Amino acid sequence: MSAFDAAMATLLADPNMGSDAEWHAAAGGAWQPVRVMLSVPAELVPGLGATSGRAIAVQATIRSGDLAQPPRRGDLLRWAATTYRVETVEPDPLGLTCRLGLARTS
Amino acid sequence: MTGSVPLREAGLAAIAQRLTSIMPGVVLERARRAPVDVDTDTLPRLILRGEEWQADETEEPGLTHYRLAFSVTGFASAATDLAAEQALSLLHAQLVQTLAGWTPSTPGLGDVAEQGAEFSLYDSDASAQPAGEFLARFSMLAIGPSGGPWAS
Numbered sequence: 001m002s003a004f005d006a007a008m009a010t011l012l013a014d015p016n017m018g019s020d021a022e023w024h025a026a027a028g029g030a031w032q033p034v035r036v037m038l039s040v041p042a043e044l045v046p047g048l049g050a051t052s053g054r055a056i057a058v059q060a061t062i063r064s065g066d067l068a069q070p071p072r073r074g075d076l077l078r079w080a081a082t083t084y085r086v087e088t089v090e091p092d093p094l095g096l097t098c099r100l101g102l103a104r105t106s
Numbered sequence: 107m108t109g110s111v112p113l114r115e116a117g118l119a120a121i122a123q124r125l126t127s128i129m130p131g132v133v134l135e136r137a138r139r140a141p142v143d144v145d146t147d148t149l150p151r152l153i154l155r156g157e158e159w160q161a162d163e164t165e166e167p168g169l170t171h172y173r174l175a176f177s178v179t180g181f182a183s184a185a186t187d188l189a190a191e192q193a194l195s196l197l198h199a200q201l202v203q204t205l206a207g208w209t210p211s212t213p214g215l216g217d218v219a220e221q222g223a224e225f226s227l228y229d230s231d232a233s234a235q236p237a238g239e240f241l242a243r244f245s246m247l248a249i250g251p252s253g254g255p256w257a258s
Contacts, residue, residue, distance in 0.1 A: 041230040044141055048224045048241035049179050051153045054141040087230035092246030099233045106185050 003094050008063055014017060019079055021060070023067060025027040026074035034067065036069070036077065056086060059104040064095060071098050109256025111197035113214055115258030118156050119176045120210040121218070121246070125178075128204045129248060132197070139186045144182050144228070144237040150197045153179040157243070163252055172248040172255065175221075177204075190236035191227055198223060198240050205244055213258050216247030 001010070012018040012035040019038055022031040038060050045053040060077060064070065073087040077100065087103035118136065125134050133151040157175040158161060162211060165171040178201055182193035206220040222241070227238035 007128070022109060038168075040234075042143075045226075045228050045232045047179070048226055048239060049177050050155060051138055051179050052141045053228065053233075053237070053239055054143045054145075055235060055237060056145045057232055059231075084234070100186040100254055102234055103187075103230045103236065104185075104234050 009047040021079035036062050060100045112256045113250050113255040113257045116212050117215050117246050120212050144183050148181045170252045174246040174248050178242045180240045183235050187236045193240050214249050218246045
């Protein structure tokens with residue numbers, strides 16, 4: 001494990017930074033426990049007219065090594081009784097983590 | 107000639123009243139400047155805003171024919187991406203049905219004409235909730251004495 005990977009593992013394990021979640025690959029299989037770092041920024045969406053929209057984007061950072069296979073669009077992530085569908089996957093340049101853009105499924 | 111209610115305000119107020127009475131399940135706001143929060147604001151929601159005001163003095167002697175342009179922005183959300191787009195289409199169709207071709211009873215106000223619309227489904231990296239908006243443009247005929255754009 002590299003220093004950067006160890007640093008990410010420490011951050012994810014920190015109870016103030018990381019959260020327990022469950023992962024389910026779109027390809028199938030059982031739910032798998034994972035640690036994630038969540039962010040819910042409020043995004044201002046450029047509007048078509050003078051009145052724009054504001055929405056909550058939900059993003060999760062996850063260690064790539066914690067998953068049996070690379071995350072993909074359509075995978076599911078569940079925490080706090082809410083299930084999210086993975087819409088976007090952005091790996092970091094070192095391939096250690098992925099930032100996932102999530103959409104609520106209900 | 108002077109008055110107390112500008113023709114433009116009379117037109118926009120009549121439109122708002124029409125929308126409120128025909129579409130009771132939809133929240134209507136006039137002239138909102140703050141962004142609509144699709145996570146916390148009640149949806150579906152319509153925002154009515156007055157736009158351009160064009161005058162034509164060549165139609166009738168002593169009278170000016172105004173063209174009041176206005177826009178209605180509609181916001182909707184749903185459980186899935188497809189359902190959000192369908193909700194936008196439904197809200198837009200209800201809006202057009204309510205306004206296009208309608209003539210207010212207020213003296214001086216004429217037909218409403220549909221001009222067109224743009225639609226936008228929010229990207230997933232901006233909104234975890236499937237949601238979007240449309241911007242529908244309309245125009246209304248308003249007629250008043252030249253130099254006196256008053257409804258009353």
